[in-house]
Amino acid sequence: MTERKTRTPSTRRTRSAEEAPPRQNRARAVADMVPDVGRASFRRFGFVQSAVVSRWGEIVGPRYAGVSAPESIRFPQGKRAEGVLTLTVEGAHAAMMQHVAPEIVERVNRFFGYPAVARVAIRQGITARPQPRRAPPSLKPLPADLMPVELGDSLRTIADPELRAVLESLADAITATKGPPVIDDGNK
Numbered sequence: 001m002t003e004r005k006t007r008t009p010s011t012r013r014t015r016s017a018e019e020a021p022p023r024q025n026r027a028r029a030v031a032d033m034v035p036d037v038g039r040a041s042f043r044r045f046g047f048v049q050s051a052v053v054s055r056w057g058e059i060v061g062p063r064y065a066g067v068s069a070p071e072s073i074r075f076p077q078g079k080r081a082e083g084v085l086t087l088t089v090e091g092a093h094a095a096m097m098q099h100v101a102p103e104i105v106e107r108v109n110r111f112f113g114y115p116a117v118a119r120v121a122i123r124q125g126i127t128a129r130p131q132p133r134r135a136p137p138s139l140k141p142l143p144a145d146l147m148p149v150e151l152g153d154s155l156r157t158i159a160d161p162e163l164r165a166v167l168e169s170l171a172d173a174i175t176a177t178k179g180p181p182v183i184d185d186g187n188k
Helices: 030-044 056-060 093-099 101-112 148-155 161-176
Strands: 068-074 083-089 117-124
Touching (some): 056 068, 056 101, 083 093, 093 101, 101 117
Antiparallel strands (some): 068 083
C-alpha cells in the first residue's frame, strides 16, 4: 500500500499580516493609474515608454506628426537597442517620410537617450488626427429683462431664508453695476 499525501488546511500557505501589502486608504487620481493601465498595451506593441506615442508631436515636430503615427518598435531578441520603428504614414507622404527617416531616427534616439532605434519601417495607412481642444463656454451675462424681477422670482423657491436674502442682495448688486468691473488701486 502506498500512502497518499494530502494537504491539510494547516499546511497550506496563508498570507500573514506581515506579508500583505499595506493599504493606502486614499483615492487615486485617474491620471496616476493611466500609465499603469496602458503600460501592458504599449509593451505589447513594443513601446517601452508610452510617452513615445503621447509625445510624438514633440519628438518629430508638428509637420511630420500631422501625417504619421508610431505603430510599434521591434527590438532584436534579448536587446533593448537598435530596434525597428514602424510608422503609419498617410498616402503620398510616405515618400517624404522615407526621405527624412534618418532625422526621425536621430530625434527618437535623442528622446530615449540611447540608440533605441536603428531604422524606420513605413506602412501606409490612415492616422488618427488629434481633435483640437474646444474653448470652454464663455460666461455670458444674463439679459437685462431677466435681471431684477425674474431673477428675484426664481430665488423665491429657495427654502433657507438667509441664503435667499444673500442671493437677492447679490442679484441687486449685480443689476446696479454697469460695464466691466474696475479695480481702483488708489494711485491716481
